[in-house]
Amino acid sequence: MKRVSHVYAAVGIGLTVAYFTAAAGNIDARAVIYQAMALSAGITVLAGIWVHRPSNRAPWYLFAGGLLLWSAGDGYWNSYQWFLGKEAPYPSPADVFYLAAYPLLAAGVLTLMRGWGRAQLRDILDAAIVSVSAAVVIWVLLIGPLARGSTLSALGTGASVGTTVGDVLLLAALAQLAMRRRKSNLALRWIGLSIGLTLVSDYVYAYLNLNSTYTSGMLIDAGWLVGYTLFGAAALHPSMKSIGALPAAAPTLSRLRLAGLGVVLLAPPVALMVQSTESAPTDTLEIGIGATLTVLLVAWRVWLLSRERERAQAELTRQNDRLLELDRMKDELIALVSHELRTPLTSIVGYLELIAEGGGELSAEQRKHLAVAERNAQRLIHLVSDLLLAAQVRAGRLSLQTDELNVAALAEESVASAKPLAQERDIRLSYRSRGDARLVADSNRLAQVIDNLLSNALKFTPEGGSVDVSVRAELGSIVIEVSDTGIGIAEAEQSKLFTPFFRADSAVEHSIAGTGLGLSIVKGIVEAHGGTITLSSRVPDGSTFRVDLPTAGISHAELEYAA
């Protein structure tokens, strides 16, 4: 059916072109084209209902009714051409048909939105602001001059005013449709475009009719012709079925909408200015009423906006509080769990130790098994204390027991205890220090920093590589550097590396064991000391972690952080 719809649209456009080219000089041919397109639009909409059987049929019946009324009006108009060889007078019974179609089409547009839920007040207001401003312009351009008397007869004036009012009605309905925030589909877009084109042609026609200067075959006929075509094409398109189920679009106040409303607001003052530069009498009262209405609507809209904003703010605060609460609960849970795990772990490692040192009745194999249990229990203990430490770091409750210490000595110890592992993995481990590396710091925690960095470096360096640890005193700070010739860390991951539980893809890929806690703890400890940690790394050349610790000791701020 998609194709049928597109073909229908293409034929309609083709006929419209033919109307202005091939049939340009031939009134009869034009009348035939016009009549055929008008009639076919109404019938096609009915066919569309029959083919697609949309659950919401009311709008389509209303559209078909409106189109067929217009077609009847066209029929009357064209009969004049065919049978009398002249244009129908204005007004004529054709205008009765035309007029009657407007309420049907407007109702069709409004019922099209059934299934979208209740309209939001803000959308109704936006549409009302647009409609009122448009009405002011139409009044100034059309209704005012018509009411003041034109070359038309009284009936003609009535018909013109009626049509214009019908157009305003349709415009108001279209504005409601446009302001509802829905993702659009093709059928809906075509309906909107069709009504828009029809409205433009109607207004130009009404304007021309002020001075009876309209003749059939003028370019504005294209608006009506294409309008008919798009109505038919929309009804044939399968997407017409799903208009009622279109998803809501994000309820943002788009800049475009704001700009549009701003332009629309200018309508009354501009109309006033235009009128006052002409000699024509000014519709001051009408423009004043329009402007007042617009201002009231805008004030209402602004009030809604500010209330929406306040609500959004309150909701955001509530959600934020909840997130903070959840985060706090998570930290508490980690602290509690790791605390509770310590007691059973004490029994496990304690009794393992009792058995191991208890006597000689154990076979070598049993001893090996005990060692495995012991090693894994130790791993668990390590994990538990890391978890607890990470929770303390996150809660800003990492407390330090500071004393004067020599960073170089700490690093040397770490390197010495890592030597066996390095040898086992055939990694060259070197250490050097320069200058006086004394500092007031928490020696256990600082040792943990160096141990963690060193064990990471060893973990991520392939056999035959090298790891270097250096400690040097610089002006006002002590710098610890741990560099490796490992696999390196991808740039995209570097910023996330210090967040708890983050694990680099490469670590997972190479199935290197770890919890993703080590570096977050390192960062927490370094920062509690008032220091910084930085990383420079390139895949696949290796990484260098650099820790800067201020020698000025721990400042007041950090002490508070620690507390």
Added chain:
Amino acid sequence: MNADPNKETNMERHRPLVLVADDDEDILELVRFRLARSGYDTICAHDGTQALALASERLPDVAVLDVGMPGLDGVGVTERMRSNEPTKHIPVILLTASANPGDVAKGMSAGAEDYVTKPFSPEMLESRVSAVLKAAAALREPARLNSVIRRAGAVG
């Protein structure tokens, strides 16, 4: 082993008596067993109140108290022992499941001699007990010598 230096006190006052208090039965037994193996006499309490009662009644040479006992905790027991003349000088070692230095500091300021963080190695705990006993003995030494000299003088 570590127990050897205590032989001296053993000779003087039988075997050293250690009060162990923990609400966790398994840990209580672990500590009791390990200390007994090194030649200590032990008395066990399952909560703070019982520990305090045993401390005043038996006047142990050292008390190993768990901080995290329900009701009267290890820190509370230490405080009360310190405010009671007979138990005032009994050294206390606290067992704590918290790595939070704040909790440790609270216990130390209540008058504990030392603390051990759970999970601990029983051997390490035993060496702490022995160290605390030695320190206590060293403190008592001048007094003991004085009384020895006094007794010698009285005889001589």
